[in-house]
Amino acid sequence: MAQTTVVESYTGPSPQELARKHGLGAAGRLPSLPEYTREIWSYRHFIWEFAGAKVAASLGTTRLGMIWQVLTPLFNAGVYYVIFGVLLNTKHGVNNFIPYLCTGVFIFGYTQSVVQAGVQAISGNLGLIRALHFPRASLPLSITLVEARNMIASMAVLVTIVLVTGEPLTWEWLLLVPALILQTIFNAGFAMLVGRLGSTLHDLRQLIPFIMRVWMYSSAVLYPVTQFTAHLHGWKLALVEANPMLVYIELMRHALMENVTLAGTPMRLWTLAIFWAIVMGIGGYAYFWRGEKGYGRG
Numbered sequence: 001m002a003q004t005t006v007v008e009s010y011t012g013p014s015p016q017e018l019a020r021k022h023g024l025g026a027a028g029r030l031p032s033l034p035e036y037t038r039e040i041w042s043y044r045h046f047i048w049e050f051a052g053a054k055v056a057a058s059l060g061t062t063r064l065g066m067i068w069q070v071l072t073p074l075f076n077a078g079v080y081y082v083i084f085g086v087l088l089n090t091k092h093g094v095n096n097f098i099p100y101l102c103t104g105v106f107i108f109g110y111t112q113s114v115v116q117a118g119v120q121a122i123s124g125n126l127g128l129i130r131a132l133h134f135p136r137a138s139l140p141l142s143i144t145l146v147e148a149r150n151m152i153a154s155m156a157v158l159v160t161i162v163l164v165t166g167e168p169l170t171w172e173w174l175l176l177v178p179a180l181i182l183q184t185i186f187n188a189g190f191a192m193l194v195g196r197l198g199s200t201l202h203d204l205r206q207l208i209p210f211i212m213r214v215w216m217y218s219s220a221v222l223y224p225v226t227q228f229t230a231h232l233h234g235w236k237l238a239l240v241e242a243n244p245m246l247v248y249i250e251l252m253r254h255a256l257m258e259n260v261t262l263a264g265t266p267m268r269l270w271t272l273a274i275f276w277a278i279v280m281g282i283g284g285y286a287y288f289w290r291g292e293k294g295y296g297r298g
Contacts, residue, residue: 030293036289036292039135040135043138048145050139051149055146073105073106080221081097095259095260096257098165103162104249106154107245108219108221110151111183112212113150114187114188115191116208116209120198137192137285140288144191148187159256173256175251179248185277189279191284193283193287196291199294219243219249220249225246225261228240244276247263247269248273251266251269254266
């Protein structure tokens with residue numbers, strides 16, 4: 001007599017319901033932007049420690065260590081002063097050219113360092129990416145954090161230069177904090193933008209120094225901003241004056257110096273600074289997030 005097997009139907013939760021209950025998701029699924037943001041926040045201690053490790057690794061073998069983060073912009077400012085301020089006499093029309101020049105060099109150097117390191121945020125950390133699971137945005141964010149910490153030390157030197165050269169300490173110096181915060185948000189978004197581009201366009205790393213050099217010359221770092229108004233008009237002048245690096249440099253000069261000619265009213269500069277921080281901060285972040293699942297593959 002044949003034996004009959006009775007199979008009872010399963011009436012419990014479905015596999016999808018079990019996965020949701022225990023916080024599991026489909027393999028390779030791109031998390032939503034809010035989910036990704038929460039994941040980055042949960043890795044905030046990793047970002048901080050990774051930034052500290054990068055500082056120690058980059059400067060641990062030098063005798064002066066962190067001092068180089070201050071000496072480098074100082075040396076650059078000294079060279080630019082001799083070439084542009086003395087030999088080419090670009091200081092004409094600026095009452096106090098040394099703090100004017102140093103402010104431009106220090107502020108532009110902040111973004112330049114973030115961009116040059118950010119372009120290798122993915123391509124330079126493939127071993128770490130392939131070995132560990134973490135939100136990849138942690139890498140460009142840690143780079144931005146490293147340079148922000150360096151910039152704080154550089155600001156102490158810049159403030160000393162400004163005071164020694166005769167500029168008074170005023171309430172407008174308090175504007176340094178929001179201006180630096182806006183620039184840092186802009187830098188973080190830019191680091192994520194070039195980080196994703198650099199993960200596939202490996203030649204971009206070779207182009208970045210040339211791009212940054214042209215950007216520096218178009219940001220009134222080495223000469224008065226009045227050079228633009230003397231040679232440009234209409235939409236060309238408006239385009240140059242909307243340059244985000246020119247905006248952040250001008251805000252710093254406005255906060256630190258008296259009787260300095262600006263590329264627009266303070267209200268216009270602050271509006272542009274907020275605009276660029278939002279556009280690059282959110283845009284760069286969203287652009288990097290879209291490529292999250294492709295980093296480290298191939």
